[in-house]
Amino acid sequence: MEVERLRDEMFKKEEKEKEKEKEQQEVERLRDELFKKEQEVQRLKAVVVNLQQDSHSGNTFSLLKQVTGMPPLEEKSLSNEEILRYSRQLIIPEFGVKGQLNLSKKAVLIVGCGGLGCPAAQYLAAAGIGRLGLLDYDDVELTNLQRQILHTEDKLGVPKALSAAIRISQLNSNVECIPYHFQLSYKNARQLIQQYPFFYDGFLDCSDNVPTRFLVNDACVLNGKPLVSASALRMEGQLTVYNYNGGPCYRCLYPKPPPAETVTNCSDGGVLGIVPGILGCIQALEVLKIASGIGSSYSQQMLIFDALEARFRTIKLRSKQPTCAVCGENPTVKDLIDYEKFCGSAATDQCRTLHLLTGEQRITVQEYKQLLDQGVPHILVDVRPQVEVDICKLPHSIYFPLAKLEEKNTEYMKLLQNRIITSRKEAVDETAAFPVYVICKQGNDSQKAVKILQEILDNELSTLSVKDIQGGLMAWACKIDPTFPQY
Known part of the structure; x- marks a missing residue:
């Protein structure tokens, strides 16, 4: 009976969390829609x-x-x-x-x-x-x-x-x-x-x-x-x-x-x-x-x-x-x-949006902000060119330009692996898959980087969770921190 009671409580708790997540998503959707309407006005x-x-x-x-x-x-x-x-x-x-x-x-x-x-x-x-x-x-x-x-x-x-x-x-x-x-x-x-x-x-x-x-x-x-x-x-x-x-x-x-x-x-x-x-x-x-x-x-x-x-x-x-x-x-x-x-592309000169990863391989800026607020140990990899990093960056990110990643630069790979080893020691459960998140300006290069990292780190994927952040730093500026520079 005790097991059934605990199972029911866990189920109700999970249902509440799902409802709360849905409500949060609806709030974000309405906030985005309101922002667009205000821009149109x-x-x-x-x-x-x-x-x-x-x-x-x-x-x-x-x-x-x-x-x-x-x-x-x-x-x-x-x-x-x-x-x-x-x-x-x-x-x-x-x-x-x-x-x-x-x-x-x-x-x-x-x-x-x-x-x-x-x-x-x-x-x-x-x-x-x-x-x-x-x-x-x-x-x-x-x-x-x-x-x-x-x-x-x-x-x-x-x-x-x-x-x-x-x-x-x-x-x-x-x-x-x-x-x-x-x-x-x-x-x-x-x-x-x-x-x-x-x-x-x-x-x-x-x-x-x-x-x-x-x-x-x-x-x-x-x-x-x-x-x-x-x-x-x-x-x-x-x-x-x-x-x-x-x-x-x-x-x-x-x-x-x-x-x-x-x-x-x-x-x-x-x-x-x-x-x-x-x-x-x-x-x-x-x-x-x-x-x-x-x-x-x-x-x-x-x-x-x-x-x-x-x-x-x-x-x-x-x-x-x-x-x-x-x-x-x-x-x-x-x-x-x-x-x-x-x-095979849209007739627009705006920044294009690539779709190289599945939804499970990506997280939103809101989800990433929640991880930061909770203090979850992780690695954030910024894959933009140096000239863009000089404009703005998130202070806790590490720099690994996509160009160096594509050529599998040993110096940068060693730096990334050392940071992963150091950060994993801070994790509560060192046996769980350690999260590595990738970010760029718009969320395009970060998808390319995730696919490359998955190939390079193939032997370590069981102990790593590599995902990109949708919309990149421009989404961060629009939805999380309006004081963050846009370019």
């Missing part, structure tokens, strides 16, 4: 304020959420005001009045009002392009201001397309700005691109959004449009013009998308702000040359920019490929497809 307030501020200057914009038809640009002569405004380029022999009038009849669509799109839009508007389409589905964030020069602190939370349109109209009110606030997809791309004689891709780097790069390329080829494309990452950049004057398209060079886990974007790898600024200016230059009738310099060449050495070099591209799936002699791509499915 702040964003909408910022949009209203900025619309009110801009209406005082006489400029009003309709933020388009879908593709709408537009009338063609009317041919016109130059007014005295325009002659004065554009006088410095009117007197250039290669450009002249004819080039200026050609430019005023052109409509250019910029996909992405970011590090490349901002300077490109600014110079195209300043030069007198007739119509400027600005497409971006993101809102202005503080991290954008380091390189996306059309946006300002008072535009935080405002859709990027609207923020860019407001600034452009202040620069040149003669330019018709069309802000689009939706995601480009295979369902709307062809309809949108048909309204613009010239089209170029304005992403921060070629790895940020592979699905959209294939989408943009195929849409341009299928509609006979040139594509002025650039990318930037860390301190390097490149630029070329696809599908122009018989030159190759993007698929001619890259027939298949790279594996999603190998793609590095600016959020993961970083970028020096002026690098996309320089490439974006050259993008604008090539569009101006094409639109005014001068022609492009990079239809079959690629410009490589090395910011560290402050050097440019040009490489010749292979010619248009007869076997290309979209522009070849017997194309297999005759309409736009689902590019996210084709590439």
Whole structure:
């Protein structure tokens, strides 16, 4: 009877603990939902304020959420005001009045009002392009201001397309700005691109959004449009013009998308702000040359920019490929497809989320905080690069960069094993599996590290429990410690 009573008490206690855990999870879910709602309210307030501020200057914009038809640009002569405004380029022999009038009849669509799109839009508007389409589905964030020069602190939370349109109209009110606030997809791309004689891709780097790069390329080829494309990452950049004057398209060079886990974007790898600024200016230059009738310099060449050495070099591209799936002699791509499915990744330039581990191999930041509060002996391994560790770190973590882990560096492995041996002595039960937790910025590299550690420590897995912390240090900053730096 005593055994049954104890069993019942244990069962009730376990049920209470499960209920308490469920309640805690529901509280966390509601807290996350409330946080997102508060962010959305702040964003909408910022949009209203900025619309009110801009209406005082006489400029009003309709933020388009879908593709709408537009009338063609009317041919016109130059007014005295325009002659004065554009006088410095009117007197250039290669450009002249004819080039200026050609430019005023052109409509250019910029996909992405970011590090490349901002300077490109600014110079195209300043030069007198007739119509400027600005497409971006993101809102202005503080991290954008380091390189996306059309946006300002008072535009935080405002859709990027609207923020860019407001600034452009202040620069040149003669330019018709069309802000689009939706995601480009295979369902709307062809309809949108048909309204613009010239089209170029304005992403921060070629790895940020592979699905959209294939989408943009195929849409341009299928509609006979040139594509002025650039990318930037860390301190390097490149630029070329696809599908122009018989030159190759993007698929001619890259027939298949790279594996999603190998793609590095600016959020993961970083970028020096002026690098996309320089490439974006050259993008604008090539569009101006094409639109005014001068022609492009990079239809079959690629410009490589090395910011560290402050050097440019040009490489010749292979010619248009007869076997290309979209522009070849017997194309297999005759309409736009689902590019996210084709590439195996989302069409976004935000930090990607990998799913390499099962739920049992991961813990949440809330669960880890509970372990800290309880004083449970463990090891926390930080696998970020040194440059990120210099920004911020949890004081009780040990440093073991993923790069060193991948090469199975003996010095770091010995340090980790010594720390495990020392920490295990503090455990109440030295025979139980000792917990080793891995953390990084977003929870991606930590998953890779766990898989590597499981291989390296294969003989010790029975005495070790290796898991990663979901969401990494950014989740820690959002959900546990709001004073912890975010980057």
